[in-house]
Amino acid sequence: MIKKIQVCISPKLFNLYDDNNSIIVLVDIFRASSTICSAFENGVKEIIPVGSVQEAIKLKSKNKEFVLCGERDGKKVKNFDYGNSPIIFSKKIFVNKTVILTTTNGTKSIDIARKCKNIVIGSFLNITSLSNWLINQDKNIIILCAGWKGKFSLEDTLFAGNLSNILIKAEKHNYSLCDATINSIYLWNFAKKDKSIFLKENASHYDRLKKNHNDDINFCLKDDISTKIPIVSNKSIKLLRNV
Amino acid sequence: MIKKIQVCISPKLFNLYDDNNSIIVLVDIFRASSTICSAFENGVKEIIPVGSVQEAIKLKSKNKEFVLCGERDGKKVKNFDYGNSPIIFSKKIFVNKTVILTTTNGTKSIDIARKCKNIVIGSFLNITSLSNWLINQDKNIIILCAGWKGKFSLEDTLFAGNLSNILIKAEKHNYSLCDATINSIYLWNFAKKDKSIFLKENASHYDRLKKNHNDDINFCLKDDISTKIPIVSNKSIKLLRNV
Numbered sequence: 001m002i003k004k005i006q007v008c009i010s011p012k013l014f015n016l017y018d019d020n021n022s023i024i025v026l027v028d029i030f031r032a033s034s035t036i037c038s039a040f041e042n043g044v045k046e047i048i049p050v051g052s053v054q055e056a057i058k059l060k061s062k063n064k065e066f067v068l069c070g071e072r073d074g075k076k077v078k079n080f081d082y083g084n085s086p087i088i089f090s091k092k093i094f095v096n097k098t099v100i101l102t103t104t105n106g107t108k109s110i111d112i113a114r115k116c117k118n119i120v121i122g123s124f125l126n127i128t129s130l131s132n133w134l135i136n137q138d139k140n141i142i143i144l145c146a147g148w149k150g151k152f153s154l155e156d157t158l159f160a161g162n163l164s165n166i167l168i169k170a171e172k173h174n175y176s177l178c179d180a181t182i183n184s185i186y187l188w189n190f191a192k193k194d195k196s197i198f199l200k201e202n203a204s205h206y207d208r209l210k211k212n213h214n215d216d217i218n219f220c221l222k223d224d225i226s227t228k229i230p231i232v233s234n235k236s237i238k239l240l241r242n243v
Numbered sequence: 244m245i246k247k248i249q250v251c252i253s254p255k256l257f258n259l260y261d262d263n264n265s266i267i268v269l270v271d272i273f274r275a276s277s278t279i280c281s282a283f284e285n286g287v288k289e290i291i292p293v294g295s296v297q298e299a300i301k302l303k304s305k306n307k308e309f310v311l312c313g314e315r316d317g318k319k320v321k322n323f324d325y326g327n328s329p330i331i332f333s334k335k336i337f338v339n340k341t342v343i344l345t346t347t348n349g350t351k352s353i354d355i356a357r358k359c360k361n362i363v364i365g366s367f368l369n370i371t372s373l374s375n376w377l378i379n380q381d382k383n384i385i386i387l388c389a390g391w392k393g394k395f396s397l398e399d400t401l402f403a404g405n406l407s408n409i410l411i412k413a414e415k416h417n418y419s420l421c422d423a424t425i426n427s428i429y430l431w432n433f434a435k436k437d438k439s440i441f442l443k444e445n446a447s448h449y450d451r452l453k454k455n456h457n458d459d460i461n462f463c464l465k466d467d468i469s470t471k472i473p474i475v476s477n478k479s480i481k482l483l484r485n486v
Contacts, residue, residue: 016393150259152423180395182445202425
C-alpha cells in the first residue's frame with residue numbers, strides 16, 4: 001500500500017485535505033501542541049481545547065475545579081489561571097487535573113479538525129514516540145500546521161519536515177508526498193543541524209515570543225522529553241492509551 | 244523605508260494579505276502566468292481573464308473576433324479555440340488580438356485579487372524585467388501563488404524565492420520578509436542550480452503535465468524571453484506601458 005503524507009500549512013486550507021480516513025497530526029510548535037505534550041508528560045488527566053476566550057470562561061464557571069489556561073497574541077488572557085507556557089506544567093498542582101486551554105492558533109485548528117476521526121498532537125517533545133506509532137498505522141497522514149493567524153509558519157513546517165523524514169527513512173511503507181511535504185523536508189534538511197539557530201535567525205514567531213517567552217521557546221525545541229501521544233477524543237484531549 | 248515582501252502560497256489565503264497599497268505579483272508558472280507573458284511578447288493586445296468556462300463562452304458569443312483559450316485540469320476546454328499553452332502564441336494570428344482566457348488556477352487567482360489596485364503578472368519568462376520595475380516602486384510586494392486547486396505548489400514557490408532573492412540582492416531597499424518568503428528563498432537557493440531537474444524530481448504538477456505538455460514545461464522554465472510586464476487593469480490584462 002502506498003501511504004500519502006500531506007502537509008497542510010494553514011487551518012484555513014484544511015477543507016481541501018479533509019479526509020475521515022487519514023490520521024491528522026496537529027502541530028503548533030510555538031506553543032499549543034508543545035504545551036499539550038508537556039501537560040500530559042506532567043500528569044494532566046485531560047485537556048479541553050476551546051476556540052474562544054468566552055467559551056473557556058463559561059466552561060470554567062460551571063467547573064470550578066478545572067484549571068483555566070490560555071493566551072491571545074502570546075500573552076496570558078486576563079483573569080485566567082495560567083497562560084500557554086509548556087513549562088508551567090511541571091507544577092504539581094496539575095497532576096490528574098482537567099485543563100481548559102484556548103490559544104491564538106493551536107486550539108482553533110483543533111476546532112477545525114475536530115470532525116475527523118483520528119487526530120493526534122505532535123511536537124518535537126514527542127516526535128520519536130509519535131513517529132513510531134504512525135509507522136504502525138495503515139492510514140494516510142495529514143500534518144496540519146497551526147501557522148500564525150492562518151499564515152505559513154517556519155517552525156511548524158520544520159516539524160512537518162522532520163516527522164515526514166523520519167517516516168520515510170523507516171522504510172516500512174512506500175509514501176506519496178504532496179508539494180508542501182516535499183518543501184518541508186527540504187527545509188528540515190537545511191535546518192536540522194541546529195533548528196534553534198535556524199528559527200532564531202528566520203522565524204517571525206520566534207521574534208514575537210523571544211522577549212517574554214525565551215525559556216518556552218528553548219523548551220519547545222527539545223526532542224523527545226515525552227513518550228506520550230495526546231489524542232483528540234470527542235470534546236477533549238486524552239492520552240492515546242486511555243482512549 | 245522598509246518594504247515588505249510577502250508570499251501568499253494560495254489564493255484561498257489571500258484575504259489575510261489583502262492590501263490596497265501593495266503591488267500584487269500573480270504567479271502560476273504551470274502555466275497561466277507564463278502563458279500571459281508569452282502572449283504579450285508575441286503581440287497580443289489584451290487578455291480578458293475569466294474565472295469560469297461558462298463566463299468565457301458567453302463573452303465569446305458576444306465578441307466573435309476574440310480568441311477563446313483555456314483549460315481545465317490541464318486539458319483544452321471542449322469547443323475552445325486553444326488551450327493554455329504558452330507556445331501557441333507564436334502563431335501570427337494572435338497579433339493585436341484580444342484573448343479570453345480561463346484556467347484551473349491562474350485566472351481564478353486574478354479574479355480573487357482583482358479588487359486590489361496594482362496587480363502585475365510574473366513568470367520566469369519576464370523575471371528580470373519585472374524585478375527591475377519592482378525595485379523602482381515604493382510599495383510593499385505580495386507574491387500571490389496560484390498553487391494547485393488551492394494547495395501549495397513547488398514551482399510557484401520557487402519563482403517567489405527567485406524573485407525575492409533578486410529584489411533583496413539589488414540592495415535598493417531594506418526588506419522585511421514573512422515566513423513564507425523566507426521559506427521560498429531557502430527553496431530557491433537549493434533548486435537554483437537547475438530548477439528544471441528540481442521540479443522534474445519533485446513537483447506534482449510537473450507529473451500532471453509532462454505526458455502531454457512537456458514542451459510547455461520546458462518553455463515555462465526559460466528565463467527572460469520577454470521584457471514585458473502585463474498588468475491587470477479593470478476587466479482585462481494589458482501591457483504596463485499601455486495602461
